[in-house]
Amino acid sequence: MGANRSASEVRKLAEAPLNFGKGSRACLYCKLVQTYEQFIDNGCGNCVTLNMKGDKDRVSELTTSNYSGMVSLLDGRASWVGKWLRLDTCVPGCYALSLHSSTSIR
């Protein structure tokens, strides 16, 4: 397991969540926030290897709605916040500040 990212993928942008309240979910691996439907449609922008795209069960399993705080990362490499949160290599997008669910530990 792991998130292989190529330079081209980093250039990509993750969709902003269409819903940022209760309907949004965060990836347990990279904390990317999207709605359930967005995860199904697009998968996770970072964790392509998780193969969440099109797989409802995997999305349910690998994302959580139990998170707090939200960061919009516009330029991860230049941002100190991105570095501090270790999101510097992630695609620009909305991320959770922290995940609550203890199920995130694998």
Next chain:
Amino acid sequence: MDTRLHARMENQGQFERMENEEELERMIKERYAAPRYEAGTGQLDANVDQQALHPTVRDPKLWLVTVKLGKERETVVCLMQKTINLAKQGKPPMQILSCIAQDHLKGYIYVEAEREDHVRKALQGMRHVYHGKPVRLVPINEMVDSISVTTKEVSVVKVDSWVRMRTGVYKGDLAQVVDVNYADNQCTVKLVPRIDYQHLADKESGKAKGKTKSQVRPPARLFAEAEAKRLNLSFERGRYDRSLGASVDVLCSTTKLLDGYHMKTCSLATVKLADAPTLDELQKFAIGDDEDGEKGGNSSGALAALSKAVGTRKTDLKFMPGDQVIIVEGDLRNLEGVVERIDPDGRVVVNPSHKELNELLTFKSEQLRKHFKTGSTVRVLHGKHEGVVGMVVKVERDVAHIFSTVSNEEFQVFMHDLADSEETTQRIDTIGEYALHDLAMLEGSEVGCIIRVEKDVAFVMTNAGTPDRPEIRPVKLHELKKKLLSRNISAQDAHMDTIDQGSMVRIIDGKYKDTTGTVEHIFKGTLWIRARHVQEHGGIVCIRARNCVAHGGNKGSQIGGGLAAQMMGAHGMPPKSPGHALLQSSYTSGLRGDLMSQSLQAPRAAPPRAFGGPGRRGQDPLIGQTKKVRAGVYKGYIGRIVDVTDTSVRLELQAQARTVTVNREHLDVPQVAPSRDSFLAPRATSMYDAPGSRTPAHYPMTPAHGGGMTPMHGGMTPAREAAWNPTATPAHIQDNWEPTSTAGTGWGAGNVGYTPGGYGDSSALAGPTPNAYGVGATPGAAYGQTPGGYGQTPGGYEADEYVAPPAAASWPEDYKGRFLPGVVVRLTSGAQGYITSVAPAGSSFKVKIGTSRPRDGVEVLETVPKSAPEETVTEQELEIVRPGKKTSVIIVTDSGDASRGDTGELITIDGVDGVVRLSSTNDVVLLDMSCLARRWVE
């Protein structure tokens, strides 16, 4: 945690890229060669990395931007969307780097940018941003804090967890999680239903529209199909529910029911983990299982299963030295032992109870569980039964069955709620200064014995109850007025024998007939008995003393210390030596032998405990009679004569709870000069009885008490004698009586060289001068000296002896009825008169007929001529005349505040009650009109 996770992910990624083993080795060395700052945390690498990431002056800055309340996330997401839109349109990106919304920071977001104008530019056109408000720079040392989230330890709701509902009709109710769907943030819980059947029925029939739902929360109880049927609710049986994997019943096509429980699917947000469900709550679930047809399985089994489901909670694992424990984890599982001590680090040192293990073993508290063996005495630490001490009678897994030694009840508690009772840190059997089985005064002059103590409430058995219908009342500490001591108080049983605290008594009627118990407390003729065989109320029975018979068991104390204590209490006199009393008892026992065997119903054991009383009774008929005092400080008082000397009598007052000494002349009592010789003889041999055991306890006299003196008068004990009187000399035995009135004693003490005769005067009344005193030098003359003595009283004692005045009600002792002398009666002929005398046993009555005249429609006796005829009639021919207002009355039946024979004035009539001013005490009391009769006053 999150950063670490992420770091690990990254590392994994790197590892995968590093095919080369050497490269891997180099990398590891590089990493771990760094100095360890925090040994043993295992997070060293992550922390060091994070340290290096602290912001510097070269890093972009954070700016605090004011936004509309509640729109923080939206703004952050909008900025992201704006970026995406700009990128799609090929426009140059904004110069901000990130923006952050913290959940706890309402109305603000952080924006990361190099310069303030970058922030302002990026925010242009954004809704929800207060553009007028200044953008503030976050100081560099606060940047980390700004974007950190302090995550608390979040406990997770799992299947089988016990939760409490946060909202709705079930708010606060305990529920068990049967299914959790983390993805949907939902769970299914099992609840004891609170179904408002009527509301459902209204809803179904469409009537509910106008109606508001009842404000009353429906009670939690298992689903009753009968109720649903009664209201014709739609009910579907056995529909398969996929999430539960079982067939459920559906009520009104919404409520899923399984085995009578409500299977409710709700959001995880509406439940919270229950800290410590009490056993009582859990039992609701267990009992429910039982009711639902699982007749085979007992509820305690289900309980044990429940206890397993509750699991071990860290907070509950508190051990104390002496606790019996069992090891539940590790190699030594099932080993039992006793907690030796608790180390400061929380580890528990256990002394194993195994013959080959002699060393103390140390365990973590999670590895241990309390384990009390059957038969051990334990104390309950938590829950409903907190503080109760009892014995373990049965153990089922984690649940112990306790039999309380106090309340004689069996109940079940969790093992972890128990502690060894020897280690009583705080055993609840006291409330304030009151302890279990104490007698306490309550509000409204009620008295009760504390039979059970709970956290902040004591249960008292009041004197208002009977054995068949005990009155138990919970009282708070402030309702307990004062503690009462029964040590010096006694009561009289059915045979007029004295009952003291600690006596063994037998109950002679009612539910507890023939039950034997020890007297714990006495109060005004009411006993609180502790009976071993009584199961209810901790074995305490509240009963009237006259419904009991004293066993022989208390005789020892009667003769010895008990008596002495009573005498002290009653008369403030120094007690005699017990040996003295024994001497007397042997003297009198022979004398009374015959009488005893004839008169006693209850079997008695030697040695006899009442001295002189029966023997003397034969000599003095006055003893036992109720007389009124005609003069002296006690003028007007009525009392029963308990002892007689030739100069004075001991009078047990009816109005006051004490026994007083009254000069004989002050009573309507004849002098007994002829019998003086016979008196002298016993006195010379120290046979002088006085009512030593008469205590003030006898305020409300029982009917039996008033007249029916048995020969064996238990109260008669020798209290005084010639030899004991410090002022008397053997030559003047007849003067040995020392008045208890202060005037008398003071006088006696101040005149050491007194002459014998005069001492017998009632100095209190006469207030004699030394001169007057000196004149009465001979005993015989002394009587004449006293003002109010027989010689000077018109119609002196000789007249009184035969014609009892109506006022001083005197009647045969064996007469227990209501027609007392002086009572105004109506004959069958309609004529009215008053009773002048009563024949023995009430076989006939003499009535003096007067003339009556109607007044306010009622015939009222007006005059009784001196020469009026007397008729002799029987009880059947008599009828008591209901007294009118402002008339003189006599109490013909014992009641709370007055006893039979008392007189008074009826002030007014209040329904069935009459307000009476007692002539003896001048107290105003409320008495039932049926207790009252008009008393004829000339």
